[in-house]
Structures are given as structure tokens and as C-alpha cells.
Amino acid sequence: MSDLSRLEAIVDQLLHEAIQIDRQRKEAKYPLFDEQLFHCRSKLLTPCVKEIQHEISALRKERQAGKLLASRTQYICESIVAQIQAVQREIATQNIRKNEPRKKAGWRKPINELRQDLAKHKEWESRLAAMVRDKEMQLSRSATFAEQQSMQKEVLALEGRLTRCRSSLANIEKSINYSERGR
Known part of the structure; x- marks a missing residue:
């Protein structure tokens, strides 16, 4: 199994989990991730995972066309791994966030x-x-x-x-x- 295939398998599993979480919690108030990590600025997880899939697909196409440089491959793979880890952390913290106390609407910091x-x-x-x-x-x-x-x-x-x-x-x-x- 190639490295890209392993990444695709991980991302496919993340997509399944992201779809379930998005259905349960709906859209967040703000984009979930920093714009340097994800270009899509989504308030849902699913578009972020689809962005990762797109990056892997583009990487595979470049490799098949023989246009991929080793330095570019390493940079893109590191970026993809960082995106995957961010989504995994977001998924892992779902139960914690459900139990967090919510701020009262009327309260403001002095x-x-x-x-x-x-x-x-x-x-x-x-x-x-x-x-x-x-x-x-x-x-x-x-x-x-x-x-x-x-x-x-x-x-x-x-x-x-x-x-x-x-x-x-x-x-x-x-x-x-x-x-x-x-x-």
C-alpha cells in the first residue's frame, strides 16, 4: 500500500466521521480552522476533509504525470498530515465540547x-x-x-x-x- 493510499484510507474514514458530526452539531459560529491550514474557511468539518482529498488527488495526478519534485512532495505531504491531525483533534474533542459550560448571553468581561x-x-x-x-x-x-x-x-x-x-x-x-x- 503506497503512502498516498494510506493517506486516502485515513481521509476516507475522517470523511465518514465528519459527515456524522456535521449532521449532529450543524454549522459552527466561526470557521473551524486557520486560513493557513485550510483554504475553504468552512464552519463544517466535511468541506475541510474534502479539501484534503482534493490535495491528495492533485498530488497523485502530478506524480503520475511525472511533474512532481521531491521537495514539493515533502511540503505537500507535511501540509496534508497537518490538516489530517487538525481534523482528528477536532473530532476527538467533540465529547469534551458538548460538556463545556456555555457563557451566559448577558455576561461580559469588565x-x-x-x-x-x-x-x-x-x-x-x-x-x-x-x-x-x-x-x-x-x-x-x-x-x-x-x-x-x-x-x-x-x-x-x-x-x-x-x-x-x-x-x-x-x-x-x-x-x-x-x-x-x-x-
Whole structure:
């Protein structure tokens, strides 16, 4: 069984589970995954799994046409594995999420706490941006292909964290604006 066939088998099983979960819980309030991980920005699991299937299919076609470079294969496979792991984590946490206490509709964080959160997130954003710059510099100085691959993974991970941090920052700023208008 080839590596692509193994990935296809895993993704077929994920698709079955995703369809069942989507039927039970319906659409989420926000997209389930970061846009760097999935292009589809779906609020359901099934389109995300179908995106993985599409990536595997495209990879197989490129390989059959003899147009696939080893470096590209490794990059795409790492991306597919990251997507599969993200969907698996989402599926695994379903029971936990069902039992999580829900916020009461009328409750809002006090504005002073929101401002403290904003300050913390701005500091984290600054640190993460600096870390991304440092890793990009290390990447540009990498001598071997293995070092470049390792640095690329670290840069991508840090960029994902930075994106999530900036998203949280925007949400906190919206909450502050909403609280200030409500007074």
C-alpha cells in the first residue's frame, strides 16, 4: 500500500466521521480552522476533509504525470498530515465540547480586564513577530536542505500563532468598542 493510499484510507474514514458530526452539531459560529491550514474557511468539518482529498488527488495526478519534485512532495505531504491531525483533534474533542459550560448571553468581561487582555496580546504579538523575523533570518542562512525544512516548519508554526494572536487582538478590540458604546 503506497503512502498516498494510506493517506486516502485515513481521509476516507475522517470523511465518514465528519459527515456524522456535521449532521449532529450543524454549522459552527466561526470557521473551524486557520486560513493557513485550510483554504475553504468552512464552519463544517466535511468541506475541510474534502479539501484534503482534493490535495491528495492533485498530488497523485502530478506524480503520475511525472511533474512532481521531491521537495514539493515533502511540503505537500507535511501540509496534508497537518490538516489530517487538525481534523482528528477536532473530532476527538467533540465529547469534551458538548460538556463545556456555555457563557451566559448577558455576561461580559469588565472593560478593565479587556484592556489588560489587549495589552497582553499586544505584547505577545510583538514577541511573535520578532520570533518570526528571527526564524526567517535563520532560514535565509540555512546551509542544508534539512535545516531549511526545519526552519520552514518553525516559521509556519510561528506565523500561525501570530495570525491567531492578531485575530484575538481584533476580537478584544471589538469587545472594548462594544463595551464603550454600551455605556
